Amino acid sequence: MKIINPRNQLPYCLREMNAGDLHTVLQIENVAQLHPWNQASFQSSLDSSHQCYVLENVASDHNDKAIIVAYAVISTAADEAELLNITVSPHFQRQGLGHLLLQYLSDSFDKTIASFFLEVRRSNHQAIALYDAHYFNEVGVRANYYPSNNGGREDAIIMAKSLSL
Numbered sequence: 397m398k399i400i401n402p403r404n405q406l407p408y409c410l411r412e413m414n415a416g417d418l419h420t421v422l423q424i425e426n427v428a429q430l431h432p433w434n435q436a437s438f439q440s441s442l443d444s445s446h447q448c449y450v451l452e453n454v455a456s457d458h459n460d461k462a463i464i465v466a467y468a469v470i471s472t473a474a475d476e477a478e479l480l481n482i483t484v485s486p487h488f489q490r491q492g493l494g495h496l497l498l499q500y501l502s503d504s505f506d507k508t509i510a511s512f513f514l515e516v517r518r519s520n521h522q523a524i525a526l527y528d529a530h531y532f533n534e535v536g537v538r539a540n541y542y543p544s545n546n547g548g549r550e551d552a553i554i555m556a557k558s559l560s561l
């Protein structure tokens with residue numbers, strides 16, 4: 397599916413992730429995430445019923461190759477969806493792609509999905525600002541849930557938004 401980024405008016409292609417994408421996805425994951433998923437985590441999502449998407453920039457001419465700029469993994473169960481991973485390649489951050497991807501995902505659920513959940517590190521201010529902008533609210537805290545950079549632990553903030561309105 398082709399989508400236009402309102403921020404820069406450039407076209408992007410959103411499609412399902414496949415095993416052939418994992419090399420590039422892992423390269424991005426390893427530079428973008430503090431505690432990256434490994435290949436087995438992505439493969440397990442691909443093998444399960446998780447919805448895995450990649451966002452590519454669209455080749456400007458026949459010699460260009462589409463480049464993966466972002467991806468996301470979602471799980472749905474009963475009437476709930478959970479965002480398991482959303483990552484924008486560092487070189488392409490702050491261009492509205494996080495907004496674009498999250499908006500598409502929120503709009504893509506069928507009517508049976510009533511709530512959209514996620515967990516985020518307390519220190520991840522960029523991501524929390526993105527989720528705030530998409531009307532997610534803090535609904536809980538898992539104290540000391542994640543290992544942190546300094547060898548300690550940090551809280552996971554659980555955020556949710558209602559999709560049923």
Ligand SMILES: CC(C)(COP(=O)(O)OP(=O)(O)OC[C@H]1O[C@@H](n2cnc3c(N)ncnc32)[C@H](O)[C@@H]1OP(=O)(O)O)[C@@H](O)C(=O)NCCC(=O)NCCS
Pocket residue numbers: 428429482483484485488489490491492493494495496515516517520521522523525526527529
């Ligand atoms: C969080 C992330 C997905 C945002 O993607 P992005 O494409 O840079 O975000 P956008 O350009 O769409 O910006 C969305 C909003 O996020 C916030 N934001 C993003 N980067 C920010 C930064 N460096 N500082 C402050 N706010 C920031 C802003 O509110 C921004 O909205 P605005 O530009 O209208 O002010 C991206 O930073 C990322 O991949 N981070 C590493 C992986 C990660 O932490 N994923 C989330 C795990 S829970």
